[in-house]
Amino acid sequence: MAMLELKNVHAHYGKIHALKDISITVNKGEIVTLIGGNGAGKSTTLKTISGTLRPSAGQIFLNGEDLGKYPAHEIVTLGIVQVPEGRRVFGQLTVMENLDLGAFTSKDKKRDAATVEKIFHMFPRLAERSKQLAGTLSGGEQQMLAMGRALMADPKILLLDEPSMGLAPVLVDSVFATIKTLHAQGVTILLVEQNARMALKTASRGYVIQTGKVILEDDAKKLLENEMVKKAYMGD
Amino acid sequence: MTKTQSLWNHGVKIGAIGGVSVLTISLIGMVQMFGKRFIVADFLPMGVAIALILTILTAYLAAKKTSIPDKSIQLANSVISGLMTAGVLSMLVIIGRSIKLRTVFVEASPQLYNILTGGIQGAGGIIFLLGVGLLCGVFAGILILLNDLWRKLIVNALATVFVLGLLQELIMPILKAWDLGVTNYIAELFYAMNGLTPMGAILAMIIFSIIYLSWYANREKIKKGYGDLPKETQKKTKYLGLLILAIILIVLPQVLGLFLSEVLTIVGLYVLLGLGLNIVVGYAGLLDLGYVAFFAIGSYVVALLTSPQIFDFGLNFWQALPIAVICGVLAGVILGIPVLKMRGDYLAIATLGFGEIIRILVLSDFLKPWLGGAQGIGSIPNPNFFGFHMVKPQHIYYLLLAGCILVVFISLRLKNSRLGRAWMAMREDEDVAQAMGINLVATKLLAFATGAGFSALSGAIFASKIGSVYPHSFNVFISINVVAIVIIGGMGSLPGVVIGAAVLMGLPELLREFAEYRMFVYGVALVVMMLLRPEGLLPEQRHKMALHDEPETEAKTAA
Ligand SMILES: Nc1ncnc2c1ncn2[C@@H]1O[C@H](COP(=O)(O)OP(=O)(O)OP(=O)(O)O)[C@@H](O)[C@H]1O
Ligand SMILES: [Mg+2]
Numbered sequence: 001m002a003m004l005e006l007k008n009v010h011a012h013y014g015k016i017h018a019l020k021d022i023s024i025t026v027n028k029g030e031i032v033t034l035i036g037g038n039g040a041g042k043s044t045t046l047k048t049i050s051g052t053l054r055p056s057a058g059q060i061f062l063n064g065e066d067l068g069k070y071p072a073h074e075i076v077t078l079g080i081v082q083v084p085e086g087r088r089v090f091g092q093l094t095v096m097e098n099l100d101l102g103a104f105t106s107k108d109k110k111r112d113a114a115t116v117e118k119i120f121h122m123f124p125r126l127a128e129r130s131k132q133l134a135g136t137l138s139g140g141e142q143q144m145l146a147m148g149r150a151l152m153a154d155p156k157i158l159l160l161d162e163p164s165m166g167l168a169p170v171l172v173d174s175v176f177a178t179i180k181t182l183h184a185q186g187v188t189i190l191l192v193e194q195n196a197r198m199a200l201k202t203a204s205r206g207y208v209i210q211t212g213k214v215i216l217e218d219d220a221k222k223l224l225e226n227e228m229v230k231k232a233y234m235g236d
Numbered sequence: 237m238t239k240t241q242s243l244w245n246h247g248v249k250i251g252a253i254g255g256v257s258v259l260t261i262s263l264i265g266m267v268q269m270f271g272k273r274f275i276v277a278d279f280l281p282m283g284v285a286i287a288l289i290l291t292i293l294t295a296y297l298a299a300k301k302t303s304i305p306d307k308s309i310q311l312a313n314s315v316i317s318g319l320m321t322a323g324v325l326s327m328l329v330i331i332g333r334s335i336k337l338r339t340v341f342v343e344a345s346p347q348l349y350n351i352l353t354g355g356i357q358g359a360g361g362i363i364f365l366l367g368v369g370l371l372c373g374v375f376a377g378i379l380i381l382l383n384d385l386w387r388k389l390i391v392n393a394l395a396t397v398f399v400l401g402l403l404q405e406l407i408m409p410i411l412k413a414w415d416l417g418v419t420n421y422i423a424e425l426f427y428a429m430n431g432l433t434p435m436g437a438i439l440a441m442i443i444f445s446i447i448y449l450s451w452y453a454n455r456e457k458i459k460k461g462y463g464d465l466p467k468e469t470q471k472k473t474k475y476l477g478l479l480i481l482a483i484i485l486i487v488l489p490q491v492l493g494l495f496l497s498e499v500l501t502i503v504g505l506y507v508l509l510g511l512g513l514n515i516v517v518g519y520a521g522l523l524d525l526g527y528v529a530f531f532a533i534g535s536y537v538v539a540l541l542t543s544p545q546i547f548d549f550g551l552n553f554w555q556a557l558p559i560a561v562i563c564g565v566l567a568g569v570i571l572g573i574p575v576l577k578m579r580g581d582y583l584a585i586a587t588l589g590f591g592e593i594i595r596i597l598v599l600s601d602f603l604k605p606w607l608g609g610a611q612g613i614g615s616i617p618n619p620n621f622f623g624f625h626m627v628k629p630q631h632i633y634y635l636l637l638a639g640c641i642l643v644v645f646i647s648l649r650l651k652n653s654r655l656g657r658a659w660m661a662m663r664e665d666e667d668v669a670q671a672m673g674i675n676l677v678a679t680k681l682l683a684f685a686t687g688a689g690f691s692a693l694s695g696a697i698f699a700s701k702i703g704s705v706y707p708h709s710f711n712v713f714i715s716i717n718v719v720a721i722v723i724i725g726g727m728g729s730l731p732g733v734v735i736g737a738a739v740l741m742g743l744p745e746l747l748r749e750f751a752e753y754r755m756f757v758y759g760v761a762l763v764v765m766m767l768l769r770p771e772g773l774l775p776e777q778r779h780k781m782a783l784h785d786e787p788e789t790e791a792k793t794a795a
Pocket of ligand 2: 042085
């Protein structure tokens with residue numbers, strides 16, 4: 001059974017029909033990527049999964065359970081955690097406070113402390129800056145913090161929205177390395193990316209979406225070879 | 237040509253700004269109005285002091301903004317600025333003395349010109365005025381040239397004199413109240429009937445300088461010494477400080493007398509209001525401009541339940557108080573529900589509407605049989621404390637003090653609680669907060685409810701203090717005052733609220749001439765604060781960090 005399943009999901013912003021019959025499955029332990037151009041509906045898809053935007057039709061299941069009955073703020077407790085587009089760290093709060101808020105729903109203080117240790121081990125920069133205001137971090141550091149904050153919620157499935165956006169090539173590499181590390185630790189990942197090449201190299205399967213519709217789905221390797229994908233999303 | 241122009245640019249421009257500022261406060265009558273109140277008796281009226289401060293401040297800025305680090309050019313700029321300011325005023329005097337400006341500017345009187353020219357007629361007066369401007373410029377220039385220590389010393393010493401002079405009516409009675417030989421002697425040494433004595437002013441500066449310098453010389457030692465003290469002793473020192481503060485707060489109304497205690501109760505009411513709004517605006521980031529609504533609800537509930545006038549429920553204050561607070565909390569929730577989806581400016585406008593709706597409802601003829609309409613409700617009994625009637629402002633003061641302590645305690649606890657963290661996250665980014673598991677609806681409503689409860693508490697005490705409630709007591713200015721208190725004090729900061737309330741509500745009461753210019757000074761104070769100290773007078777630490785580059789934190793992280 002699929003871990004996460006979107007079944008014929010539609011979503012609207014007022015009159016704008018942003019998602020038109022999207023069906024996606026993510027199996028446990030997979031990295032699945034969602035690629036597409038600007039305004040295709042990638043972020044909207046993630047928003048419907050994490051409940052901040054409700055589908056106007058269709059259903060979303062986590063381990064076979066319909067998410068429709070959960071209010072947005074409870075979805076994180078099911079293990080669905082999002083790293084939003086553009087990082088969106090809490091700029092006026094310190095790094096440590098940001099991490100604390102990531103564990104808002106957690107009741108296990110001991111585990112939280114251990115997670116902080118783990119995150120600081122993974123991103124030593126954050127440890128050095130734990131008392132600094134998040135808004136004063138560099139873009140790369142903010143991305144680390146956004147990921148760290150999401151990890152604090154103990155994700156079963158992590159939704160990453162363009163984690164490589166606006167980062168220098170070295171940092172892009174390190175972001176993707178982190179994604180692989182997390183995956184190796186057993187986190188299932190749904191990755192939205194503009195950097196289609198890197199995303200498809202990292203993922204096992206991929207979906208291509210365009211103007212709110214899935215136009216292609218396949219193994220990541222095959223998508224990498226696909227002429228249309230190459231032309232449209234890899235600039236070949 | 238352009239080169240030289242750019243050299244003196246700042247002096248001319250900023251000096252002109254200074255001139256226009258002093259011109260403004262002259263033409264609206266502030267200089268004359270405050271001419272009767274002396275900082276230093278018979279020597280330096282407050283109006284003149286303010287004009288001088290403005291002149292020096294702008295001259296200082298002119299020198300500081302000069303990009304060329306050459307000291308003589310900086311000095312020249314500050315002198316030019318001082319002269320420009322005086323020049324603008326000279327024009328006023330020259331024009332004003334030859335044609336009648338009073339038909340347009342009521343305050344452009346011969347007395348004003350006499351104040352500006354030191355009472356000298358003709359060209360001599362203009363020379364005097366320009367001379368004063370020159371001196372201000374030179375003084376500001378010297379401040380720029382001095383090192384940090386001396387500049388701070390001089391500025392703070394002068395500020396001490398200004399504050400001591402300003403607060404004469406507050407300090408004198410306190411000294412006299414003891415009626416001891418020593419205190420009477422000190423009072424007479426420092427104060428004449430109308431301001432500091434020249435001797436007192438000089439003494440104040442000397443005493444301040446000695447304290448400041450000895451602190452400065454030993455500051456490392458003191459800081460380190462305190463840091464080295466065992467934790468136990470540090471804790472004890474802290475408790476000792478709190479104890480002293482408590483004693484001062486308890487003794488205060490006894491030494492202050494009737495009028496000043498009255499002022500204190502007004503400050504106290506606004507501290508309560510400010511602490512409540514601080515939760516809504518400072519913690520949760522919801523700009524509520526209709527905050528007066530809950531103050532009104534608290535007042536009216538107490539009025540209806542305790543006054544024999546309309547319903548004669550016959551409850552006493554203590555029975556009515558919790559009901560008033562509960563009604564406030566409920567109103568906070570009810571008014572919160574429709575604005576749940578609103579943010580920022582939209583929220584501000586919507587809540588502004590609510591505040592007015594409540595006032596107009598209370599005023600309406602329709603509800604008159606129940607709420608008393610424009611005549612309001614009178615005969616509200618004073619609180620009764622175990623048979624003791626709390627009639628005097630001093631008694632109400634203790635009631636407010638207890639309320640403030642309770643509310644401060646709750647605020648502190650909330651800030652570090654789970655709810656406090658949820659408010660912080662919501663203030664920063666609602667969507668992300670929600671994605672992290674924060675229930676936005678509950679979190680928002682709790683903020684509105686808590687703030688409203690505190691406001692209703694303030695309103696309840698207000699009603700029983702003045703004994704009657706009228707719709708016009710609950711106008712939008714109360715909301716604006718409270719917002720100003722929270723912003724000027726420092727958003728999210730509890731000491732900030734207290735200081736903000738003391739400065740914005742207490743000072744105007746002490747300087748009664750001020751009343752006319754209250755809103756003007758508020759406006760100016762808000763603009764200046766937002767420019768120079770956007771984080772407020774006593775900011776919460778994080779705002780300070782965010783709004784100013786703090787070399788300390790950088791140094792720490794670099795290390
Ligand atoms: N809050 C909103 N209100 C109205 N329309 C929106 C909103 N957010 C997104 N849209 C619209 O929905 C469509 C899909 O947007 P979405 O943000 O999902 O695109 P995306 O694939 O993430 O693009 P990008 O790669 O640029 O981030 C776009 O046409 C966009 O204009
Ligand atoms: Mg997007």
